[in-house]
Amino acid sequence: MEIKKVFDNNKATISISGWLDTQTAPEFKDVIEKLTDDITELVIDCEELEYVSSAGLRQLVAAHTKMKGNLELNNVSAEIMYVLKTTGLDKVINIK
Numbered sequence: 001m002e003i004k005k006v007f008d009n010n011k012a013t014i015s016i017s018g019w020l021d022t023q024t025a026p027e028f029k030d031v032i033e034k035l036t037d038d039i040t041e042l043v044i045d046c047e048e049l050e051y052v053s054s055a056g057l058r059q060l061v062a063a064h065t066k067m068k069g070n071l072e073l074n075n076v077s078a079e080i081m082y083v084l085k086t087t088g089l090d091k092v093i094n095i096k
Contacts (some may be wrong), residue, residue: 017048020056032063042067047055047075
């Protein structure tokens, strides 16, 4: 997995490529935990995200909680959307 971060005032955009799974979820967790309180909006670009496991979903929920709902997933593939819909997270997390 590769993570790229872009900051623009109070908005952070994180691009993920590869797999968000048991092995890579801790790295993603570290990135989210290091976001400062002045970041009030988080966009996660999933264009190159190939797979998400339950460990990855757990970290997306943690990001949603940390951002108090100001989380948006962009460029979600059909495969990842299927997982989000199956788990009901598509009703909780803003997906564009």
